[in-house]
Amino acid sequence: MTRITVNVDGVEYSDDVEPRTLLVHYLRETLGKTGTVVGCDTSNCGACTVHLDGRSVKSCNVLAVQADGHEVTTIEGLAETAGSDGKLHPMQVAFHEAHGLQCGYCTPGMIMQACDLLKENPDPSEQEIREGLEGNLCRCTGYHNIVKAVQQAAAAMATDQPEPAREEVAS
Amino acid sequence: MSALSQRPDDAAVGLTVPHESAALHVTGAALYTDDLVGRFRDVLHAHPVQAPHAHARISRLDPTPALHVPGVVRILTAADVPGLNDSGVLGDQPLFPAEVMHHGQAVCWVLGETLEAARRGAEAIAASGVDYDPLPSVITVREAMAAGSFQGADRHVQRGDVETALHDAAQVFTGETEFAGQEHFYLETHASLAVVDESGQVFVQSSTQHPSETQGIVAHVLGVPDHAVTVQCLRMGGGFGGKEMQPHGFAAVAALGATLTGRPVRVRLTRAQDVTMTGKRHGFHAAWRVGFDAEGHFTALEATLTSDGGWSLDLSEPVLVRALCHVDNAYFIPNVSVRGRIALTHKTSQTAFRGFGGPQGMLVIEDIIGRCAPQLGLEPHELRRRNFYTAGQTTPYGQEVRHPDRLVRAWDTIAESAELDTRRAEIATFNASHATAKRALAVTPVKFGISFNFTPLNQAGALVHVYKDGSVLINHGGTEMGQGLHTKMIQVAATALGVPLHRVRLAPTRTDKVPNTSATAASSGADLNGGAVKDACEQIRARLDAVDDGAGLAWEDLVAKAYLARVQLWAAGFYRTEGLGWDAATMHGHPFKYFAYGVAAAEVEVDGFTGAYRTRRVDIVHDVGDSLSPVVDVGQIEGAFVQGAGWLTLEDLRWDEGDGPDRGRVTTQAASTYKLPSLSEMPEVFNVTLLPDAHEDGAVYGSKAVGEPPLMLAFSVREALRQAAAAFGPPGVSIDLASPATPEAVYWAIELARSAVPATPVPYAAGPAPRDGSPAAGDVEPVSAPPWQVQT
Numbered sequence: 001m002t003r004i005t006v007n008v009d010g011v012e013y014s015d016d017v018e019p020r021t022l023l024v025h026y027l028r029e030t031l032g033k034t035g036t037v038v039g040c041d042t043s044n045c046g047a048c049t050v051h052l053d054g055r056s057v058k059s060c061n062v063l064a065v066q067a068d069g070h071e072v073t074t075i076e077g078l079a080e081t082a083g084s085d086g087k088l089h090p091m092q093v094a095f096h097e098a099h100g101l102q103c104g105y106c107t108p109g110m111i112m113q114a115c116d117l118l119k120e121n122p123d124p125s126e127q128e129i130r131e132g133l134e135g136n137l138c139r140c141t142g143y144h145n146i147v148k149a150v151q152q153a154a155a156a157m158a159t160d161q162p163e164p165a166r167e168e169v170a171s
Numbered sequence: 172m173s174a175l176s177q178r179p180d181d182a183a184v185g186l187t188v189p190h191e192s193a194a195l196h197v198t199g200a201a202l203y204t205d206d207l208v209g210r211f212r213d214v215l216h217a218h219p220v221q222a223p224h225a226h227a228r229i230s231r232l233d234p235t236p237a238l239h240v241p242g243v244v245r246i247l248t249a250a251d252v253p254g255l256n257d258s259g260v261l262g263d264q265p266l267f268p269a270e271v272m273h274h275g276q277a278v279c280w281v282l283g284e285t286l287e288a289a290r291r292g293a294e295a296i297a298a299s300g301v302d303y304d305p306l307p308s309v310i311t312v313r314e315a316m317a318a319g320s321f322q323g324a325d326r327h328v329q330r331g332d333v334e335t336a337l338h339d340a341a342q343v344f345t346g347e348t349e350f351a352g353q354e355h356f357y358l359e360t361h362a363s364l365a366v367v368d369e370s371g372q373v374f375v376q377s378s379t380q381h382p383s384e385t386q387g388i389v390a391h392v393l394g395v396p397d398h399a400v401t402v403q404c405l406r407m408g409g410g411f412g413g414k415e416m417q418p419h420g421f422a423a424v425a426a427l428g429a430t431l432t433g434r435p436v437r438v439r440l441t442r443a444q445d446v447t448m449t450g451k452r453h454g455f456h457a458a459w460r461v462g463f464d465a466e467g468h469f470t471a472l473e474a475t476l477t478s479d480g481g482w483s484l485d486l487s488e489p490v491l492v493r494a495l496c497h498v499d500n501a502y503f504i505p506n507v508s509v510r511g512r513i514a515l516t517h518k519t520s521q522t523a524f525r526g527f528g529g530p531q532g533m534l535v536i537e538d539i540i541g542r543c544a545p546q547l548g549l550e551p552h553e554l555r556r557r558n559f560y561t562a563g564q565t566t567p568y569g570q571e572v573r574h575p576d577r578l579v580r581a582w583d584t585i586a587e588s589a590e591l592d593t594r595r596a597e598i599a600t601f602n603a604s605h606a607t608a609k610r611a612l613a614v615t616p617v618k619f620g621i622s623f624n625f626t627p628l629n630q631a632g633a634l635v636h637v638y639k640d641g642s643v644l645i646n647h648g649g650t651e652m653g654q655g656l657h658t659k660m661i662q663v664a665a666t667a668l669g670v671p672l673h674r675v676r677l678a679p680t681r682t683d684k685v686p687n688t689s690a691t692a693a694s695s696g697a698d699l700n701g702g703a704v705k706d707a708c709e710q711i712r713a714r715l716d717a718v719d720d721g722a723g724l725a726w727e728d729l730v731a732k733a734y735l736a737r738v739q740l741w742a743a744g745f746y747r748t749e750g751l752g753w754d755a756a757t758m759h760g761h762p763f764k765y766f767a768y769g770v771a772a773a774e775v776e777v778d779g780f781t782g783a784y785r786t787r788r789v790d791i792v793h794d795v796g797d798s799l800s801p802v803v804d805v806g807q808i809e810g811a812f813v814q815g816a817g818w819l820t821l822e823d824l825r826w827d828e829g830d831g832p833d834r835g836r837v838t839t840q841a842a843s844t845y846k847l848p849s850l851s852e853m854p855e856v857f858n859v860t861l862l863p864d865a866h867e868d869g870a871v872y873g874s875k876a877v878g879e880p881p882l883m884l885a886f887s888v889r890e891a892l893r894q895a896a897a898a899f900g901p902p903g904v905s906i907d908l909a910s911p912a913t914p915e916a917v918y919w920a921i922e923l924a925r926s927a928v929p930a931t932p933v934p935y936a937a938g939p940a941p942r943d944g945s946p947a948a949g950d951v952e953p954v955s956a957p958p959w960q961v962q963t
Contacts, residue, residue: 028206028209029209032209033199034199034202034206034209035198035199035200035201036199037203037206037358037359037408039358039359039408039442040358040442040841040842041441041442041443041841042442042841042842042843044841044842044843045358045842047358074199075197075198075199076198076199076200078198079198088197088198092197092198093197095193095196095197096189096193096194096196096197097189099189099190099193099802099803099806101190101193101196101197101653102190102653102654102655102806102807102810103357103358103359103406103407103408103409103410103652103653104190104192104193104195104196104201104406104408104653105203105357105358105359105408105409105653106358107196107197108196108197108199111197130850130851130853131850131851133850134849134850134851136850137358137842137847137849138358139356139357139358139409139411139810139814139847140409140653140806140810141806141809141810141813142806142809142810142811142812142813142814142848142853142857143809143813143848143849143850143853144809144853144857144859145806145809146850147850147853
């Protein structure tokens with residue numbers, strides 16, 4: 001067992017984990033964060049995508065000990081990181097409104113990946129969205145509305161963001 | 172317009188509303204069955220011991236080695252079953268088998284304090300607790316045909332006089348068509364969680380499309396009446412038919428473990444377990460003879476369809492019936508003799524998958540058209556259009572085809588909106604100037620019968636409560652797997668009661684709320700349950716209207732007044748589809764309430780060096796009647812199309828067909844080896860529209876079912892690939908394209924086209940169909956004949 005200290009969705013946790021424990025199992029079974037789901041077991045589907053220090057990772061492909069001393073954001077904490085008093089992140093709003101989901105199982109991972117995509121490229125083309133989400137599988141939607149949702153979120157975030165802040169991001 | 176189909180003004184049906192669980196999905200709050208485990212104490216985890224043989228007798232099974240593993244609590248074997256040791260309804264699917272019937276079959280289950288303990292226990296049994304006597308196995312459908320390995324009832328659809336018609340036909344073609352199955356790959360694997368309460372009531376939460384059947388099978392395994400078992404399905408992370416029949420055994424294992432230990436038991440399959448243990452879409456083999464008159468009209472079709480049923484019957488019989496009822500697709504064929512049979516192979520028990528045999532039947536006729544059109548000297552789209560049903564014509568099984576004009580309307584709409592003539596000219600120009608890349612555009616129709624073929628299943632129930640404060644809670648027998656059924660049911664209830672959508676809440680599907688439900692399947696969830704919800708709401712509405720007596724009270728005031736007047740504010744609703752009739756023995760009757768129609772046009776570009784391709788544009792016009800929920804319906808169409816394209820072009824399900832020790836093993840056990848559609852295979856341009864003015868008299872609020880029919884719109888991609896491959900060769904050459912049409916298969920089709928001599932059929936060598944995607948040599952008899960034996 002190894003002692004790890006991880007900040008997950010803004011709360012600090014200290015737990016003993018086996019070195020081989022996957023981050024997704026730590027999140028689901030130790031912390032009860034079941035919003036992050038397991039889909040494929042082979043790191044193909046991306047349903048388990050979370051942010052590790054702000055960058056997207058497939059949490060089935062990261063060991064819990066690798067998160068020691070780091071910050072993890074799951075779908076359950078994403079709204080808080082939007083900094084808007086419990087209001088949804090614009091990406092969550094967009095998936096909701098654009099019907100970018102059906103069974104919902106891939107949705108948390110899609111949203112987390114899409115947030116990371118926009119962080120790198122706030123104004124992606126349709127092609128760039130497709131490429132940026134290629135590592136996430138959806139068996140229901142045919143992806144069309146997922147792309148639309150990301151476009152909608154990008155537009156919303158662009159207008160929400162005051163100009164100076166955008167410059168800060170750019171610099 | 173019927174009372175069932177008529178919409179009031181200001182109806183909540185037809186509005187664009189988000190998915191009823193969307194807010195939960197986007198926040199991660201939506202619970203799937205396995206998310207519940209942490210909410211229970213002392214849960215035991217179940218792990219199977221999977222057999223390493225395709226077919227074997229279990230000569231010894233000793234659970235003792237597992238009992239020495241720390242954390243192992245109990246082993247479940249056949250000896251523990253107090254009731255019936257069967258996970259199906261036909262008596263041929265033992266839950267704990269004495270004879271292994273497919274590679275990976277569970278022979279017993281280990282319960283552990285942790286999943287790891289259970290897994291180690293299972294490994295201990297596999298290592299030293301179980302012995303097998305291997306038996307000869309049948310893996311491919313061709314092996315089964317050669318060995319005479321069949322199961323279940325043969326079926327035969329017949330009309331007219333095929334032999335005479337073929338004799339009199341202007342042209343007759345003969346061929347074989349073989350195509351693969353499909354793994355469901357719902358992102359949420361099978362999961363069940365069972366607990367027993369203080370009175371012995373068993374409560375199973377299961378990811379199941381058919382809670383009532385899960386309940387019945389858990390009950391018969393436990394040897395208790397149905398009322399002692401309650402099954403709940405919160406929601407599924409995808410189903411696609413794969414959770415219609417397959418969840419029952421896993422629920423029974425969880426329930427058996429819970430009753431024997433008194434502790435909650437969780438069964439949650441890993442992806443590899445799910446792929447190796449649960450059934451898939453049936454692959455089929457078809458041998459056919461088809462006749463055309465001088466104008467290119469079908470005169471006769473004779474065919475034998477053999478489905479690859481896997482090790483047990485499961486849903487293979489109804490799947491076969493639906494295949495036989497869809498071999499005509501949208502085309503009138505006056506003389507028909509189509510036989511169907513089910514191969515018994517030592518593979519997973521193949522089962523329902525979106526379309527339920529319909530796609531397989533339709534693929535046969537679309538393959539025939541795609542292969543015969545060049546020989547007839549007709550453009551494939553012209554051959555298709557020429558054979559559409561017209562008003563008054565009936566299907567081979569005797570049902571009148573209502574509204575065939577809608578298909579024509581969809582076809583003509585696409586021709587205009589997708590500028591097909593212009594683009595065909597552009598494609599011809601492109602192809603003339605490009606030697607190493609070719610484009611093609613194909614248009615294909617869908618006609619899909621809606622209702623369960625087996626008439627008794629076309630019934631549903633609902634339970635609607637209006638509380639004193641005017642809030643409404645509805646329950647119905649359908650399950651939610653992402654298709655938006657619950658969303659539609661809330662809209663139906665709000666419409667029927669005349670209340671705003673936010674006044675209606677929907678409770679999870681449970682067998683103690685609505686009993687004796689049919690599976691959420693056959694695309695019929697909204698038709699059936701919508702009818703039942705509407706019925707319940709109308710009963711309540713009628714009582715309230717009597718209380719109101721024309722006063723026009725506000726909803727809350729009316730409800731309060733009714734309560735004080737001692738008026739019942741809840742109702743059980745019931746619906747059965749009227750006007751159906753089906754003789755299963757003669758395969759004749761009126762099994763479907765109506766047909767859903769659609770048309771798709773797909774344009775592809777194929778690379779001549781590799782066979783790699785991309786889908787440049789797809790246009791779809793689909794008939795959902797008067798949509799209950801347009802954004803939900805369009806989403807279903809898009810998703811079904813992509814899933815169909817996956818089946819037909821990407822998803823290459825492989826089994827070890829060799830004679831080595833792993834014979835019969837699924838070799839594509841994960842998304843790493845089984846190619847699922849991803850964002851990179853999306854059509855570059857994707858236009859989906861709903862057919863306007865398409866009111867359906869026979870369904871709730873004028874709507875039509877949408878779950879399955881659009882899957883078959885993906886035939887357009889396969890046919891476009893065939894045409895693009897053909898463009899590498901001389902005109903007039905029939906091109907056989909393997910299914911799935913992977914880049915490799917397309918490459919072989921291109922080679923076939925390139926090697927063809929104009930207007931002379933290519934001789935084929937005899938032999939079994941290769942599984943490398945190369946052309947299916949020996950597709951016809953006699954040995955040296957071409958695959959389209961022409962007799963004029």
